[in-house]
Amino acid sequence: MSSRQAAAASPTSIGARRRLRLLMIVMVVFMSWAAYTLVNQLGQINDRRAEYRESAKKLSEAQAKNEALKQEVSRLNDLEYIGQIARKEQGMGLPGERPIQIEKSAP
Secondary structure, three states: HHHHHHHHHHHHHHHHHHHHHHHHHHHHHHHHHHHHHHHHHHHOOOOOHHHHHHHOOOOOOOHHHHHHHHHHHHOOOOOHHHHHHHHHHOOOOOOOOOOOOOOOOOO
């Protein structure tokens, strides 16, 4: 039995334990770095998703405004609509037409 105990404490087994311990330390350091990188990238992805949602919202608002402006342009090509605007906003009227003025009563 003494030869087995001597073999267990031989320099090759001690070197193997040291290499195994060094390998474990390297693996722990690598896994720590990988976990840090993963968490950092997940944070960046969430930030980019928020930016994307905000940009998509701005785009949809701009498209809605664009459609409203296109509709207004098409309405401005109609002479009847232009006449309505002239009467309402400019106080103009057709020849021979008298504007009706309503007096506001005090409450």
